[in-house]
Amino acid sequence: MKIRLDPERCTGHGRCYVLAPEVFDEDDAGRCVLKHAAVPSELHEQARKGVESCPEHALVIEETGAVTS
Numbered sequence: 772m773k774i775r776l777d778p779e780r781c782t783g784h785g786r787c788y789v790l791a792p793e794v795f796d797e798d799d800a801g802r803c804v805l806k807h808a809a810v811p812s813e814l815h816e817q818a819r820k821g822v823e824s825c826p827e828h829a830l831v832i833e834e835t836g837a838v839t840s
């Protein structure tokens with residue numbers, strides 16, 4: 772799974788990294804930072820929760836497949 776973050780939309784209120792702390796992190800300004808270039812399969816459910824929680828639609832799942840490497 773790959774997630775795309777649109778930094779123009781991210782307003783930094785942190786729902787994503789509160790709900791999915793193993794997938795998302797925050798920078799010094801409280802804006803979202805992706806922790807994985809490709810999200811490992813055991814974190815897919817958590818990642819979906821984080822993506823769906825973003826009220827700004829700043830996060831998009833680009834590729835849903837499991838990562839094998």
Ligand code: SF4
Pocket residue numbers: 780781782783784785786787788801802803824825826827828829830
């Ligand atoms: S929930 Fe959305 S707007 Fe809020 S920090 Fe995460 S990506 Fe940014």
